[in-house]
Amino acid sequence: MEKVKLILASGSPRRRELLAELGYQFEVVTSDAEEEHRSDISLVELCERNAEIKTQAVAKDLPEAVVLGGDTLVYVDQEPLGKPKDLAEAKKMLRRLSGREHHVCTGMCLIHGDRVEAFHEVSSVFFKEVDDATIDRYLEQVHVLDKAGSYAIQEHGDMLIERMEGDYSNVVGMPQRLVDVQLRSFGLQPEGL
Template sequence: MYQQPYPLILASKSPRRQELLAAMDLEFQVLLKEVDESYPEGLEPAQIAVYISEKKAMAFVEERINSLVITADTIVSYQGEILGKPADKNQAREMLQKLSGTKHEVYTGVSLAHGSKMESFFDLTEVFFKTVTEGQIEHYITQYNPYDKAGGYGIQDWIGFIAVEKIIGSYTNVMGLPTEKLYTALSKF
């Protein structure tokens, strides 16, 4: 069992990250700050996820004095294209049409920061989607909230249940927080 030497702060508004951290039996507080999530051109997907995660952690300088801050960023990469959070229904539809019948990668960068010390890592999961119909895509967009999810979908939602044929890697990584790697990193921090 992980013994918490410092109070934990989860710097994320993602309800899925909050649920996962709670399911790990960790006590934490949620604190939010607006952070520009832009990144330099030319970075690989894993580098982008870690870059943004570290950028988020840098916003919590004061909080890092007495607490351990956990930040994360999840991106979906489809044939080299980064699929972020869809801005609207049309963008969500386009993303799901691209993912239909194909494989894509989900990268999550995670940073742990306390005082001047910061450690970061990433996880990668390959996700294989079966072909989905326009009707299924419309149902998902209409009945669920794809706008706060990288790639326009949540694996733990209806579309994940009917469309994800298999994954190679961590399921929780696709949800936005690779819990196995996080637990190991916390234990060593």
């Protein structure tokens, strides 16, 4: 019996690293699907919906493969913060998060043939009070235009973050434990671990 291929429907280098750390063999096929940007549905629903949209876009051409996609959003004041369009918007987002708690949700979706499983993880992140000088230094050191909420916990996160509660890998971009459980439920196993 031929082994089922695992496809990661994401161009995110962070998701690639996190999935590789779990020991799975996979190929990357980037999704070109348009994400929804809505504030009229819950954070969880929006993340899972966007993950499914991205995953479906790749899975439709690869019905024999197991396809995994994801979407991460930062949520503050009941509003989703996606990726900033420029550094001015990034600075505005970081000012808004300063001294506050926010939530990070990653919605994931697995598709194999007719089977579709969407799932998610939510973590809480508490920012330090940060001034404009700290924000400017952070933006000089970290490329944030491809990051929800304009920051990366794994890149100089100590400049901004006081503490976090929940799954660290979720805040990076993919909840590893949950993904591992779900991949195993689809009959996949890590290799060499």
